[in-house]
Amino acid sequence: MSVFTGWRAALRIARRDALRAKGRSALVVAMIALPVLGVTAADITYRSAELSPAEQLTARIGSADALYSDPGMGPLQQMPDGDMYNSENSESSDLPNQDVPPIDMHAVFPKGARAISEQSVPASVTTAYGLASADIVELKTSDRMARGKIELVKGAFPRGSGEMVATEPFLKSTGLHVGSDVTVTASGKKYTITGAVELPADLKTKQLYADPGAVIAPWQAMADRDKKVPAPHPGTSQWLVEGAGQAGIVWNDVLTANKAGAVVTSRQVLENPPPDSEIPLLRSYPDYNSGNAGSSETSAALITVVAMAILEIVLLAGPAFAVGARRSRRQLGLLGTCGGDRSQVRAVVLGGGLVLGGVGAVAGVAVGLLLTVAFRPMIENWAGHRFGSLSMRPTELLVIAVLGLITGLLAALAPAIVAGRQSALESLTGRRGVRRSSRVLPVTGACVLVLGIVIAVYGGISGNSTLVAGGSVVAELGLLACIPVIVGLLGRLGRRLPLSPRMALRDAARNRGRTAPAVAAVMAAVAGSVAIATYMSSTLAESDYDYTPMLTQGTIVLSGDGEAVERLPVARAAVEQNMAVTGGRADISRVWAGSDCHVYYEDAEDACGTLELVKPTGKGHTCPLNTKGAKELAARLSAEEHRTMMRSPACVDEYISVGSLSTDSNNIVVGDAALLATYVKLDDPAATAALKAGTPVLLNRAYAQNGEVTLKAVHAYNDKDKKNRKLHPGPARKTTDRLKVYVAKAEYAATPGVRMILPQQTAERLGLHTQPNGSVYAVSHRPTDAEDQRVTAAIEQAGGGIWVQSDSGPNDRGNTILLILTLFAGVVTVGAAAITTGLAKADAEADLTTLSAVGAPPRVRRTLSGFQCLVVALTGVLLGTAAGLVPAVALRLVDLRQSMEQMRLQPMESAYTPIVLPWTAIGLLAVAVPLLAGILAAAFTRSRLTLARRAG
Structure with missing residues (x-):
């Protein structure tokens, strides 16, 4: 009997045995199919989620031939993809030049080209709960050039100046729906939401879309008529362009646009890039050609997990074949009595591995594909963007299937060897025999385990x-x-x-x-x-x-400035009524010396005055990591020692930006004992008593020396401040005061936004200016979209100028x-x-x-x-x-x-x-x-x- 004839018989026996024991065969197939299914689904998902350059371009420019934009630099040079460009008249500047007039883009477009503009403007709009800030994009969303960039989910595109569409995340956060009305508060114009749209490249964007001229123009007209209405501040315009012929926008069109000062991202150019010799920017900056090389290194974590996954696939089916061979031992014994040798017995068991491994591999690939298709919307929403297409690479899927097949053979290998060694008498009688466990394997395994850990x-x-x-x-x-x-x-x-x-x-x-x-x-x-x-x-x-938290956890800050502070009572009532306030309220005031300046002056100290909390020098005051010998010190520190030093009062406000509750850069806040309990979370009767007695509470002890701090003030008044300039003529008056302070524990040095709490009576005694600035509240949770929109509406109705701050917390967990x-x-x-x-x-x-x-x-x-x-x-x-x-x-x-x-x-x-x-x-x-x-x-x-x- 030839080798092929013997294997054909073995496979036939294995197939009949698998059909006879359907339950056990199903278990074996499931064991093999489970990892194949997972790897197949992961491969298809990964390949589909990885957008090709063409798909990325479609997400950016839709179905247009090109995207034109004006960076405001004048004549420029660019790379073919339009991501890198530089001014033709400057060696380094790639920033807008205020002296360069805007481009008449319609004169730049190729002859016969058709274009639609895209421009966004930040605005405040009404919602189901109150008011919300949103970006409104003026774009002809119904135009075919926008397909791929923005897609309609339900409803209809805008058909006039009184209609908009919105992304689904915006509708969800504002409580609106298709058919709802929204009003742009600045212009007072009402719009109807006619449809819900999505950006395939960013499913989490919150935006509104209107036709060009529907929002910005009437808003500007309203601002021109009523000086109390703030003018719109739209972003840079860009245009989706469709060429007149089949060629689209070619490289010569791009070079022509560059001379006029426009940057172009062209589909034709990206698909057929020009040679380096025809790219002017490369002649000026040859290094640009190597700037986009991606890293070829694979994450160490990914390598490790993939290695473990392969090992898992090899292990999964072993017990099933061991039991299968044992259940078929009488049949294998009969095969031996009929003249079959050990190789043929092994072939029958291996044939089972080949048959069931093949079925499991095919089933795993098929089910993995079906599950990926079924759960595609959920996967896309989790990834935050749509797949360009369901990418299936036959070679990779074939390799996965072959791996499943090999898994079946490997899992059947050990049972096949054992079955081949078993005598026909033991197989027919059903006796298993008594075998001692090998002592070599566990000892070797323990040594290998230790070796692997060491490596x-x-x-x-x-x-x-x-x-x-x-x-x-x-x-x-x-x-x-x-x-x-x-x-x-x-x-x-x-x-x-x-x-x-x-x-x-x-x-x-x-x-x-x-x-x-x-x-x-x-x-x-x-x-x-x-x-x-x-x-x-x-x-x-x-x-x-x-x-770096901007506020203490579990708190919100209501703040305003200038004339808006008169509306603080209304804003406080809105917050207390609509937000999850759990504790008392702490009112705060800002403090300053001299004129109340909010503009930059070349000599700000003499023009506006300053207030500075002077930090002493020496041990405990100066951060060792920010001195001349810092590198030598860092080389001697362990990670834990470095961490402790970074969190010390001397270094903490140099290491992190601790935010600010007021406009004072030194984070000096005028407040009372309520601020300690509500915001600082400092339960200390001595600190409370100190504030009541007029003694400041210092949270960062690095600024104290012998229980005192140095407060340096420059009382200056600029010429525009006529009232105070008349009262305080002459040069700036400089004062330096030594204040007795209550020093808090070192752990409070990192309190966001507050370095020292100054009592009101002490500020007045020092001749400083104070003004109510807002309030601090303890809350049980971060304000929701609905709560924030209700409070914003109440504040805007009262006149605006006041805002609520809350800490967003760390990024995605x-x-x-x-x-x-x-x-x-x-x-x-x-x-x-x-x-x-x-x-x-x-x-x-x-x-x-x-x-x-x-x-x-x-x-x-x-x-x-x-x-x-x-x-x-x-x-x-x-x-x-x-x-x-x-x-x-x-x-x-x-x-x-x-x-x-x-x-x-x-x-x-x-x-x-x-x-x-x-x-x-x-x-x-x-x-x-x-x-x-x-x-x-x-x-x-x-x-x-x-x-x-x-x-x-």
Whole structure:
């Protein structure tokens, strides 16, 4: 019999065996298809979300041939993509020149071209709740040139000067809908929202769109008639242009526009770029040609996780084939008695791997594609932009499918070798024999585990991300080799447990060939998720540390200036009525010396006066990281020592900008004891008593010396301030006062916006000017869009000029990504544990029959399945958590090395690189997911069993 004939017979036997045992075959296919599905969905999503240059251009210029804009520089030179340009008459200036008149763009367009303009203007508009600020874009959205740049979701495009369309995020935040009316408050003109639109390149934009001339022109006309109406301040205009012929806008058209001072982004030029010799800008600046090269390095975290994912795919299907070979041992024994040799027995088992691996690979790719299509809108909304198209690369999908097929073969390899070594007598009688566990494998695995950890840590310390990835994989391989011993030890833990958990632990220990690969599969999935989640949590903690809050957490500030302060009572009432105010109110005033100037003067001190809180010099006052020997000092500091020094009172206001509650750059605020409780969060009776007695409270002790501060004032009055100039003629009067202060604890030095609280009576005694500036409130949450719009409407109705400030907090917390990672690991854990439980039930059918025959209650069968699933899931999750911490910690060590190097070059740069565990994700994986797996396994297991009559 030829080799091909033998394999054809083996594949036929494997196919019939798979059809005969449909339940077990389905489990094997699911084991192989699960990772293939995930990789397929990830590949299609990644490729689709990565917009091609042509798709990026369409998002920018729509269906037009080109985008023209006027940077206000005069004649210029540009690169073909229009992103880089420079003035033809200047060596370095790429900023607008006020002396250059605007371009008559219609004279620049090629002959016969058609163009539509685009111009935005910030405005205040009415909403369902009150007033909101928004950008209104004048663009003919119904024109075909706008397709791809802006798309209609529902309703209709504007058809006149009294209509607008709005993006869905704007409608959601303002409580409006298609058919609602909005009014531009400055011009008083009302518009009807006729449709909802979206920007495919930015689904989160909040904007309104109107036809050209519908908003800016009537607003300007109103401003010309009524001087009390503020004039509009539109942004730079740009034009979408459609060429007259098939060629579009070519390079010669771009050069002609450059001579007139226009920058052009042309579709034709980007698709067919000119040679470098025809680009004038490259002749002047050759370095521009190398400025767009992207980095070819792949993230170390991505490399590590991909390596773990491949390892997981190899592990997933092993237990299924081991059980399948054991269930087919009588059939394999008959094959041996009929003259089949060991290679043919192995071929039958490998044929099962080939058949089921092929089915699993095809099913995984198909289901992954279908799920990506089904969840595409949700993925696009999460990514913040639409896919250009659903990008499927046949080569990559084929590689993924082949990988699934190879996975099936690899998973069947070990069972095939074992089946080939088994004698025909053992196969026919069903005896498994007694085999001792190898002692070499766990010892070797422990050594490999230690070696991998050492390599990963060394890679982190040395900054070599390749070593981190390699060491992490080596460590996980070593842990895999230790899993059989760990599983074997589980049997000893159940000596004093009830029947079902004791049997589950002993079954797992006795059938290590089935349990260990399943535990390994769960471990691999959890390790990758924990590694990414830990790394992300750590980087988010670092971002939080570096974030500079503008206000104290849980507070809002109501502030105004000039004549608007007269409307503060109305604004306070609006805030207290519409926002989640939880505490008392603290009123604040600003303080200054001399004229109240808000314009720049060449000699501001003599023209307007200044007020300065003088910082002493010396230890405890001067920041060591901002002195001559700072680099040498930074080289000797550890990351923790550097962090402590950066947060010290001497350095904190040089390291971060602590915001301001007033116009005073020294952050001196006039207030009373209510400000301590509401904003500073300082519960100190001594500080309260000091303010009542007229003693200032200093929050940054670096400005104090012997309990006193130096306040230097220049009382000057500019010539425009005729009233005060008449009262205070002559040169500026300079005063320096030493004030006794109450010094707060060092932790309050970083209070945003306040360095010292000055009592009103002390400011008057020093001859300083004060004016009510606003109020501070404690709130239970950040103002919502609706609350903010209600307060804004009340303030504008009273006359405006007052605003509410709230701290936006750190940027995106990344909770969505952490949730997806946790769900992924949870699904794989539940799936692997459930499949393993099903295999255990199939493998232990005889034992369960015997258990029922001797009188065990029906619920024992259900609880046994639940505990079997729980054992696999919990063991895999705990080992995976430990394995995932290795690459996460090592990668953070890489970041620490880079931060330390940057800190030594720039001592004021933060070197804080924490390692933060995602306890929520770990808790869900370690507790919730195993319990869920056990409950599901118990719920879907039949309690009663139909006893089969024994043969013979």
